Amino acid sequence: MGFNDFLGNTATVTHLRESVSAERFPHSMILAGPRGAGKYTLALMLAQTVNCLNPTESNGLPDFCGVCRNCTRIAEAANLDALVAAAVEAREDMRETDKRETRILVQTHPDVLVVPPDPPQLLIKLGQVRQAIHVAYYRPPIEARRAFTIFTSSAFMKEAANSLLKLLEEPPEHTSLILLTENPQELLPTIRSRAVIHRLGALPSEELEALLAERRPELRPQQRALAARLAQGAVGRALSLDLDAYLTSRNDALTILRTALGEPDDSTLFHATESYRAGADGQEKTVSLLRALGSLVEDLLLIVAGTPALIRNLDVEAELTRLAADLDVEWIDGAARSLVQVEQGMRRNLLRSLSLDAMAVGMERQGAGSRQ
Ligand SMILES: [Zn+2]
Structure with a gap:
C-alpha cells in the first residue's frame, strides 16, 4: 500500500507530496472532487505520509510504509461508513440526555480526527466542530508529528460553519485541517478564501474501462462501459459500483x-x-x-x-x-x-x-x- 495504488490525478498528488517533503504541508486545505474520486483515501494517505515512522520514497517523492503503528491505525479509518454506522448505533443505545451530548466522530489514531456529517440530517454540527477546535488548540499531537482533522463533507450547519471559520482564522500550530467537498461553492466564501484548494478531477471513461477490465474481470465489456459512465470518472465508484x-x-x-x-x-x-x-x-x-x-x-x-x-x-x-x-x-x-x-x-x-x-x-x- 502506498501512492502507487492511488490512480489518476498525478499532478495534484505530486504537488501535495512535494509539500510534505518540503515540510510545507498546508494548515488548511480543501480537497474538491466528485464522489468516489478518492478525496478521503488521499487525505488519509497524506496523514500517513506526514506521520509514517519508517518514511519511504517512490518516484522520488515521500511515501508511507503502511505497516508502522501510525500508518496502520490511520488506515483503520478507511472503512468510514462502517465506523460511522457503529458510532451511530452506539449513540442510539444511550439514554436520551447522553444522546444529545454525543458527537459522531471517528478516531482510530489519537491524533487523526475524522468528522463525518451527523445523521439523520447529514450535516456537520456545532458540537462536532467544537470538539475539533478543542483538539486542535488544547491537545498537541501525542504520537504524530502533525495532527490531522478531516471533515468528510462540506454540509455544515450554519453555526458550525461560523465556528469552523474561527478555527481557520487562527490556524493551530500542529494541526492540518482537510475539508472534503464535492462542490467548494457549498462552503462559505470566507472559509474558501482561508484554505488552499486542491482538485481531484474525473478520469476519462476509457481509462476507467481499462481499469475495470483489470480489476473487475467478472464484468462483461458492455457492463464495464456502463459502469465507467455511471462512475463519472470516479475510480472508487467504478470499482465499488x-x-x-x-x-x-x-x-x-x-x-x-x-x-x-x-x-x-x-x-x-x-x-x-x-x-x-x-x-x-x-x-x-x-x-x-x-x-x-x-x-x-x-x-x-x-x-x-x-x-x-x-x-x-x-x-x-x-x-x-x-x-x-x-x-x-x-x-x-x-x-x-x-x-x-x-x-x-x-x-x-x-x-x-x-x-x-x-x-x-x-x-x-x-x-x-x-x-x-
Ligand atoms: Zn508507516
Whole structure:
C-alpha cells in the first residue's frame, strides 16, 4: 500500500507530496472532487505520509510504509461508513440526555480526527466542530508529528460553519485541517478564501474501462462501459459500483418516468413506489432510486440538447431517445427540480413514500403540460 495504488490525478498528488517533503504541508486545505474520486483515501494517505515512522520514497517523492503503528491505525479509518454506522448505533443505545451530548466522530489514531456529517440530517454540527477546535488548540499531537482533522463533507450547519471559520482564522500550530467537498461553492466564501484548494478531477471513461477490465474481470465489456459512465470518472465508484443494485433502482426509475410521460401503467407505478414505503433500508433504497432517476433525467437533457454521445445509461439509449422525442428543456428542468425537492424533504425526514408519490404526480402534470 502506498501512492502507487492511488490512480489518476498525478499532478495534484505530486504537488501535495512535494509539500510534505518540503515540510510545507498546508494548515488548511480543501480537497474538491466528485464522489468516489478518492478525496478521503488521499487525505488519509497524506496523514500517513506526514506521520509514517519508517518514511519511504517512490518516484522520488515521500511515501508511507503502511505497516508502522501510525500508518496502520490511520488506515483503520478507511472503512468510514462502517465506523460511522457503529458510532451511530452506539449513540442510539444511550439514554436520551447522553444522546444529545454525543458527537459522531471517528478516531482510530489519537491524533487523526475524522468528522463525518451527523445523521439523520447529514450535516456537520456545532458540537462536532467544537470538539475539533478543542483538539486542535488544547491537545498537541501525542504520537504524530502533525495532527490531522478531516471533515468528510462540506454540509455544515450554519453555526458550525461560523465556528469552523474561527478555527481557520487562527490556524493551530500542529494541526492540518482537510475539508472534503464535492462542490467548494457549498462552503462559505470566507472559509474558501482561508484554505488552499486542491482538485481531484474525473478520469476519462476509457481509462476507467481499462481499469475495470483489470480489476473487475467478472464484468462483461458492455457492463464495464456502463459502469465507467455511471462512475463519472470516479475510480472508487467504478470499482465499488454494485451494477445489479443500480439496475434494480433504475428499473423503478424508468417506470416512474414512463408513467409521468404518458405511458401510464398505474399498477406498475404503485408497485414501484409501494416497495419504498417502509423498512430500515428504506432511506438507502430511496436514495438509490433518486440517483437513478437523476441520471435518467440528465440523460434525457443530453439527448434533447443534441449530445446523446455523452449519456450515461448507454444500454437504454433507444428507450430514452423515444421518451425524449416530445420533451422540452422546461419539462426536464421541472423534473430535476422535483428531484431536488424530494431530496430536501428526505433531509427534513418527511414521509418518504409521500414525497415520492408527490414527485411522480408532479412530473406527470408537467409532462402533460409539455405536450400541448
Ligand atoms: Zn508507516
